[in-house]
Amino acid sequence: MRRFADLYDALDATTSTNAKVEAMVRYFREAPPQDAAWALYFLTGRRLKRLLTAKVLVPWTQELTGIPDWLFAEVYASVGDLAEVIALLLDQYERPARPEEMPLSWWLEERLLPLKDLDVAEQREQVLSWWKVLPRRELFLLNKMLTGELRVGVSDTLVVRAIAQVAELPPATISHRLMGTWAPSRAFFEQLLSPEVSDSDVSRPYPFYLASPLEQPVETLGAPKDWLIEWKWDGIRGQLIRRQGNVYLWSRGEELITERFPEISEAAEALPDGTVLDGEVLAYENGRPLPFSRLQRRIGRQKLTAKVLAEAPASFIAYDLLEERGEDLRHLPLRERRWRLEALLRDKPRFTVSPAVETDSWGALAELRHESRERNVEGFMIKRLESTYQHGRKRGDWWKWKIDPFTVDAVLLYAQPGHGRRSSLYTDYTFAVWNGQELLPVAKAYSGLTDQEIAQLDRWIRDHTREKFGPVRSVAPEQVFELHFEGIAASPRHKSGIALRFPRIARWRLDKKPQDADSLANLKELLHAQH
Template identity: 45%
Template sequence: MQQFADLLDGLVFMPSRTGKLRLIAHYLETAPDPDRGYGLAALTGDLDLGPAKPGAIRALAEARCDPTLFYLSYDYVGDLAETLALMWRPPPGVNAAPPPLPEVVDTLMAAPRTRTPELLAGWLDRLDATGRWALLKLITGGLRVGVSARLARTAFAQWAGLDLHDVEEAWPCVRPPYAPLFTWAAGGEKPALADVAGFRPFMLANPLEETDVRQLDPAAYAVEWKWDGIRVQVVGRAGDRRIYARSGDDITHSFPDVAAAIDFDGALDGELLVRDADGAPAPFNHLQQRLNRKTVSAALLRKYPAFVRAYDLLQAGEEDLRPHPFAERRRRLEAFLARPRERFDLSPLLPLTAWDDLGRLREEARERRMEGLMLKRWDSVYVPGRPKGPWFKWKRDPLTVDAVLLYAQRGHGKRSSYYSDYTFGVWRGDELVPVGKAYFGFTDEDLRQLDKWIRANTTDRFGPVRQVKPGLVFEVAFDSIHPSPRHKSGLAMRFPRISRIRWDKPHTEADRLETLATLVEAGGGA
């Protein structure tokens, strides 16, 4: 456990991607089995321990610490695990060795949830502050150390000297602590796909600049809408049915209605969407109600029925179609979907004879609630990664609004000492109402200046959140805006990010809610 804790501690303070890869590789090289497998699974999100609720952690803190001192410290530190790790004091006489990581994992997976607080207290007594912090992060399911699942898989591939795309294909075939993967890394056989509906790494598109458009031959490209959902891969093999996100994460559990309709052996690449009452693709915020859920209620299944709009066929039975050109794969896809299939339909191609057609279509994207356009060379084979030239995405321009900072919350990891998560609002009459939240789009120097301004202009505190007096304006860029009953304003932005800090602009001149409402009416509610 201590070696895993040292890894997390190193990762959270390591700013560079290369440095993170090096730290993970060192852990894989030096940690014993099955520790390194469980540690890798924690980084990829494959380790399901039935995470403890924050309320249970707070109750444990209140039992061992002075509650007033704990909550004052929590308000200052801004991180529950870090606060408890620093304040925890073992009872006199405890001198046991730190628990090995497999002991923690195996015990938690076998024990009833009601025993978690008791087990956790015993382990906290045996660890130092860093070990306690790592244990709490592990057991609450919130590592937040700046490592995505794909970065962890990349680290394993580089350490093992294996091709990343081969590793990503094999990953769904194994389970923590990944013994077959480490056997493969030591020179053994690649884990067999067998009857597992395995993952195929996605082919990605490059952004297209307007100045580059006329350098391309319009006859060489197929054009489709860039649908406003999430890209998925739907795979069926020998009765095994899976849905993969672009990251390679298995999201089948969130979409059982789509999984139940996989009655074929093959692999489709497409866009996961939700239907509205008329059967058309609904705005993205409808799909958002279904994302990141371990279980989906019958009410959600009825209200937000999911489907996949397919735009590529990667596998048909035993035949791998990826080496074929897109024109052939498209022909096979059209034949595959020639008969109606529940939860699956075909992404139509758009007419293109000249680049003027493309510009016109892009201008229509927002009105049609599309993200933009996709261009795919008819002769392109399907290869993993983002090769230059075969595929392009031409997204619509973002919307912007001037909004006033209302609340600031401490960040996580290396940002835990800074107020880096910002809630902002616009004017409704003479009242500011929140419309979104952003935590990126600014430099480290900007962050230091913002943090200083927030501390100097705080009017109230709510745990790790500070309310500030109106005065600071952000130019916020966002992709779309849609109705939201969860916000006091009745509206919420999609993908908001800080475009500029308007130190120069009076907050009284920020935008009004009526302005944002017109963007919804104009089709900004995608």
């Protein structure tokens, strides 16, 4: 646990990517394989299910510290993170001699995970015994694990780089081995580092190749004939795998969604064994995509009734062939992969090859791009015909030329602390628009501001707080922000009746007053115009 706490601190203390990689390389070279597997589990964004709730952790903390309710609430409102609050409060009390150092895997497998099988009294006895002896850093991490909220500020790309250095293997190999579902174990970690390994997991997808945003003039790409141009579909990016008689559908977020789309899974049984398609799951009807909001109706349902399936019929739009009859095709140029894909899916129901958009000039393509929203797409994908299928976001060969986002000017109403190194700053914001004389919340956003702007806004929030609700602060409705978002949908779950898709902060409008913000009526007009 101490070694993992050192790694966590090292990653949290720097913004240098090289320093982060160096810290992880040191850790993975020194840690026992079982510990390294668990560290990798957390570093790649995986989390334990919550073992204990605030409902029991707060009274236990008060029992040890004697702190009254009102003071605990004040400390929590100031710090904003329950695990950190508990660690800070308990750190004020004298500790016995440092306990024997136990491996991270021992803490997880022998102590934390078995908690779920104990009654509350037994859980209390165990947790309080740990709190009384662990130093603050380990205690903080332990609390994060207990609450299922442990996040580490490092990207998957850097984790892959570190493991690749330790294993002396190509990053692409490591990235592939980390895809899909895996359990943190000594055997898994040793297999991950092995120079020669037989991968027995037939469900494992390939790492996704991600396009970069096109920020330069499209004409700088050269002749259109050298590129495959497709519509950018507004669905769920996924890989469809047919291996050893089974079908697996993975989302880009590495979630297995096979059971959510039974009609696609059934149709995939007609594909040859050893097939892997890269493409998009869409709500699709009469030869054209339906709005993403239709697909969301299926995603949020626990039970897929006949009515739900009829409202959002799904299809798989394929735009790449990664494996054919068990052969990895990623090293082939897109031109050839595309030719093989068209031959494979000819006359296959529920499957459509993403059509190429033919154009003689970039100017003509720019004109066609204006039709994106009425086609329920997000713009264009532009892929070099000679490109291989890489992993991660490699600039140069794949570009996404998206339509301009929707915009709204909204007023900041609430703020709460962020996570990780930003847990002491107010970085998560709730924004509102006018509904008559009332400001009504319509969106939450936490990205788009510079570090300097975050620090400036944090000071303003603390000076202009009206009320506190736990970690959330209500602020004076004075600051206006321009938000960008990708879509809008009706939502009975929200008081405003609408939900914005992918809202983010575009800029802080210091030039505008609160009365200049947009109205709910404006957003509802936009909603009706879309439908």
